[in-house]
Amino acid sequence: MISLAQARVMLDRYKGQNNDFTERVNLVTERLDKAGNWRSTKDTVVFQVHADEFRNAFITLPQQYNTILAGVYLNSRNQDASELRLCGYPFQVRDEYYSFMTDGPGFSRDGRYNWGFGFIPEIDRFTTFRNWYTAKFLRFKFATAEANGGIINVRGKLNGQDIYTGAGANMIEGENLTIAGATTLTTTKQFDEIPYSLVKPITYGPVSMYTWDGVTETLVARYDPRETVPQWRRYRVPACSDWTESEPGQCLTVCKREWMVIGNDNDPVVPGNIGALKFGLQALLKEDAQDFVRADELWNMAFKLLANEAQDDTGAGTAMPASVVDSFGMAVMDNGWGGGYNQGWGN
Secondary structure, eight states: OEEHHHHHHHHGGGSOTTOOHHHHHHHHHHHHHTTOOOTTSEEEEEEEOEEOTTOOEEEEEOTTEEEEEEEEEEESBOTTSOSBOOOOOEEOBOOTTGGGSTTSOTTOOOGGGOGGGOBEEOSSOBSOSSOOOSOBEEEEEESSOOOTTOEEEEEOEETTEEOEESOGGGOEESEEEEOSSOSEEEOSSOBSSOOSEEEOOOOSSOEEEEEEOSSOEEEEEEEOTTOOSOOBEEEEOGGGTTOOSSSOEEEEEEEEEOOOOOOSTTSEESSOOHHHHHHHHHHHHHHHTTOHHHHHHHHHHHHHHHHHHHHHHHOTTOOOOOOOOOOSSGGGGGGOOOOOBTTTBTO
8 A cells, every 4th residue: 555645756747747646646546446346445344233213223334434345243242141242144235125125124123034134225325323213402522622613514304394594594404503612512403313414624633423412412423524524325234123222233344445535645545556546647648638448448457457456365265156146036936935944044
């Protein structure tokens, strides 16, 4: 892996005349990152499982992660709660339509019958990692003193109605909170569900958001300093539907990282393959010149280098397993339902 400063030393001459190197590298890394699962684009992450008002279990990916590639369910305790148990069954990763198929889970809320359904992405983006369903104020706490004048705009609902503040020409959607040297800001309006939109300025440190009912604060989100418009992805985890606050569950996952804009000299460049970055910078110049045939050739050369690097990471002694996707209705054919325990599932 290389830093932005190191990449500039080696590749600045390929950015093109009058072009900004940082801007061009961001354009290249976004294209490369979203084209495959390369070296340094994956992390192993443990997520806390939460449940909504209907007891549907879910996990929420923060800004730096985009997709779950694989995972296992972890019970936090054994049956008599005497010790931590870090073991669990592997999960399959589904698509967002799986719940609506004839062999999908639908919205069943009994975890005993949901082990085979895996991770199912929800068709939406979210601003918090935890839900609530009663009217509460929102409270923002800053890890460090921030510059005066920054505005946090939070938009949501109360009793099904969009919240507005102000009057006449000064009326706005949602509520604005102006940073003025305080380390804590609290809304004057109450929200009974998660905000559908939240905009914050770039801050010096992370910002935590809590719900507050006048007595109790509950952490519901934590925003990175450079995160300005939180839009997080969620996955339903039907097997964890029996999760409770007193007996939490966790999921150990392999996640694809989200592409992030870089700007500081010590920021890592991902993917960090020098040859691929070089071809990408040259491809941008060909696109600028409307030579799209040559540009495609250069992008493909970059992808090939990244694929070779990823294969080198995998090692010669491994093989990709064959996987059968069971979301084609086979479990309900011939008036059958797929069998029960020891009748094919998990064998």
